[in-house]
Amino acid sequence: MATSSPFNYNSLYSQLSVPVVRGENRHAKYDFAVAYPDPETLPLEGLADSLKVALEREGKDLALYPVAAGLPALREWVAEKLARDRNMNVGVDDIVLTSGSGEAISMLIAALTDPGDVLLTEEYVYLGTLRAMRRFGADVRSVKCDDEGLIPEDLESTLATVAAEGKKVKFLYTIPAFQNPLGWTMSLERRVKTLEITGKYGVPVLEDDCYVDLRFEGEDVTSMHSMDDSGRVLYVGSFSKIVAPGVRLGYMVAPQEVIQRAMSFKGGGGVNQFAALAVQEFAKDSMYSHIQEQNDSLRVKRDAMLAALGENFGDAAQWSKPEGGLYVWLEMPEDIDLAAFQEQSFNEGVGYYNGTMFSPEGRGANCARLCFGHPTAETVSEGVAEMARIFERHGVLKG
Known part of the structure; x- marks a missing residue:
């Protein structure tokens, strides 16, 4: 049999694809x-015990593909937690479980962004989100910050500059609690101003609250989502920081019309039901x-x-x-x-x-x-x- 030359894919790659070199995660000493x-x-022992209980109760349901939005009982717990901790009044149908908060963020970016669209972030921002924005061809621009968070004057001037260019900002992405990488928490006054200014320009806000539970001192500040009644604030949370990154569970909260668009970019149907059952059972009595x-x-x-x-x-x-x-x-x-x-x-x-x-x-x-x-x-x-x-x-x- 003749030896064939390796097939050349160079003319077939999508414009949005970039090469990623696979390898083991490197760790310095x-x-x-x-x-x-x-x-x-x-919580390894707690998760193991919780999984055993959950499997005895409904393990046979693993024979079925999970619902696309994720385990209803876990979404119910998330809704209760958001009401208790973040003053958010949302229902189970407003929540979608995802493979970590990163998938939720990528889904929302994909649903709202065309190549060349302007997206705003803090002047330093979580690199995973920055990479996702660039992957979808966004024009990413930053807003200056200080120890209280986004500086309102710079936010307004940035929005005005974009408007003067004849462009529209698709959304502002912010991590208001224990910001990654800067560490600050946005003050209540700055949250109010941020919503006022973005509202003036008709710009949605994507609130990434994945670190909010990791408070050691000081007082909690209410979520930006709870301060908005128009549906203009999208919300993302995660179990990675309060359970473990390896469970790969996060969630988004958004209006139904946004969820429907974002779900078109969700791969593989619902999240891992095995992990969701363990976390849901553990969360009932042991999470806090x-x-x-x-x-x-x-x-x-x-x-x-x-x-x-x-x-x-x-x-x-x-x-x-x-x-x-x-x-x-x-x-x-x-x-x-x-x-x-x-x-x-x-x-x-x-x-x-x-x-x-x-x-x-x-x-x-x-x-x-x-x-x-x-x-x-x-x-x-x-x-x-x-x-x-x-x-x-x-x-x-x-x-």
Whole structure:
């Protein structure tokens, strides 16, 4: 049999496809790059017991394909949680379970975005969302922030600029609680102003609230969704941060007409019923006590990181002091290029993500996101000290 030449797909790829190199996730000895939760607080025993109960009750239903919107009982629990915690009055039919919040975000971007459409984000934004926006060909523009969140004057001027160009902003994406990567929580006043300004320009808001349960101190701020009665605020949440990323469960809340469009971009039908059953049964009696246990652990790690930064970086840098979440935002002097040094630091034992990875305009080379969720408090302290030694060794941090 003659040997054929490899088939050439180059002329067949869609314009939106980009090559992705598959490989194992790399981890430095001190890994502050990826936002993994604390492995010691994963509710493994509780999930196993809950799954057993759920399977005995309705395991035979696994012979059926799940409904596209996801397990109704889990959606009911989400609706109850949103009413209790976020002052949101939504029904089961307003909620769709997804494979993590990332799928929910991608579905909404796909449903609302054509190539060239303008989307707004905070000046530094979750890189997964930024990649999804770019994948759909969006013109992504950022709005400046301070410690209270989006700066209203910059939001309005950005919207006015886009309008003057004869373009329309499809939506504003924001993470108002423990923002990724900056760490702040948007104040109530800023939430009110953001809704007023976007309403003036007829712009929807996509509220990503996936970190809101990870509060260690301070007072909760009500959701933007609860402050709107027009259906202009879309909402996304996740079980990744309160159960485990590996369960791959998140959800969206949106008006029916938006859900119907977004569902056309959902792959594989409903979410994994096996995982949904375990989480739903666990959530009924154990979720809130688990969240408290997890937050107690995260608070210790946050404190360890802040203390270590103070001891090792002193006045040579600035950093955020979040009241919750998983991230500290480190800012070095403007002449320091942490983007160029990221791979070197990784090779010498400390991983981080530099600021350009989160910026629509590629700014922030002197900044880094540091995640404190996965390592122990002791490892956090050791890792920050090691990062300072590496920086000093290469002249990044002046001794």
